[in-house]
Amino acid sequence: MSWTLLHKLTPRHLLMASVAVALVTITLKTLAWYVTDSVGLLSDAMESLVNLASAVFGLVMVTIAARPADDDHPYGHHKAEYFSSGFEGILIIAAALGIVWTAALRLVDPQPLAQVGWGLALSVASSALNGLMAWAMFGAARAHRSIALEADAKHLVTDVWTSAGVVVGIAMVQLTGWLWLDAVVAIGVALNILKEGVHLIWRSSQGLMDEAVEPEVLEAIHQTLAGFADARGDAHAIIRFDHLNTRKAGQRRFVDLHMHMPAAWSLGRAAAVRASVEQALMSAVPGLRATIQLLPTDVEAHFDDEKDLI
Structure with a gap:
């Protein structure tokens, strides 16, 4: 799948495809468990x-x-995308706890496996589908800056590793005859996806708390502003920027800042420069929304005054 096609596919289209793939993999993996009676599967x-x-x-x-x-x-x-990531993390943790409980019961009372060949074939087929879907979603997540797609892609990758671990575990059960190994592999799988669930919840919480933009995005903002600060029309027409704050919300990036310019400038000239700065910022960082407050060069804003903190 080409990058051009990934850019054309919206997050909604890919998540609809993910639903269809999930239905197929559920069918394959349930059949794999049914024919083998493996707690890992x-x-x-x-x-x-x-x-x-x-x-x-x-x-x-x-x-x-x-x-x-x-x-x-x-x-x-x-x-709203952060709710998706947090919800997915909660579901992953719930699934991990359920797996541990089921595996612990099987660890106490190991059971022989049946029709292992069919079970492994079905598991490998479902893993291939999940891997292909995850690859497409990772590319689209970067293209659309979508945390919902990224969360779903990471979960699919976790699922692929889960299946790989289960396949290896069942193969070892067949080679060694150690029936308890099936349950141990399932517990290992649960601990792995538990870690991923905690990570997704953390990412979601940081987004809901107005986390700053990524370092590379902040660097692009600073470089753009530096170009205007260094472009002096005359000895007295010095532009400077301060009180810069950023945040991200799903696919959007926001920046708020003050732009200081000579008090002698007309309002029309100041507004025209501000419009140029806004356009340059949005060109440098797609999806960015800039809010710029105009101030004379000799005027400072005091956000740290005690009266402003009440």
């Missing part, structure tokens, strides 16, 4: 159920995030 199938629920919830949140700003949400609905 059961844990793999349970994680695919989480994939389905996460993809459906992500689809709903991405649809909400795409809504335009309105009177009740003047800054848009972009943060």
Whole structure:
């Protein structure tokens, strides 16, 4: 799949595809568990159920995030994607705990496996589907700056590693005859996806708390502003910027700053320069929204005064 095609596919389209893939993999992995009676394959199938629920919830949140700003949400609905990431993390943790419980019971009472060949073939086929879907979603997540797509892609990758671990575990059970190894592999899988769930919840919380933009985005902003600060029309026409703050909300990036310029400038000239700065910032960082307050060179804003902190 080419990068051009990934740019054309919207997050909503990819999440719809993820729902379809989840349904197929659930069917394959459930069949694999049914024919083998392996608790490791059961844990793999349970994680695919989480994939389905996460993809459906992500689809709903991405649809909400795409809504335009309105009177009740003047800054848009972009943060809805963070709810998708947090919800997916919670589901992953719940699935991990369920897997541990099921595996612990099987560890106490190991059971022989049946029709291992068919089970492994079905598991490998489902993993291939998940891997292909994750690859496409990672590319689109970068293109659209979508945390919902990134979360779903990471979960799919976790699912692929889960399946790989289960396949290796079942193969070792067949080679060694150690039936308890099936349950141990399932517990290892659960601990791995538990870590991923905690990470997704953390990412979601940081986004909801107005985390600053990425370092490379901040560097692009500073470089753009430096170009205007160094472009002096005359000895007295010095432009400088301060009180720069950034935040990100889903696919959007926001920057607020003060632009100081000579008090002798007319309002029209000052506004024209500000418009040029805004346009340059939005060209340097796609999806950026800039808010620039104009101030004379000899006027400072004091945000750190005690009265401003009350």
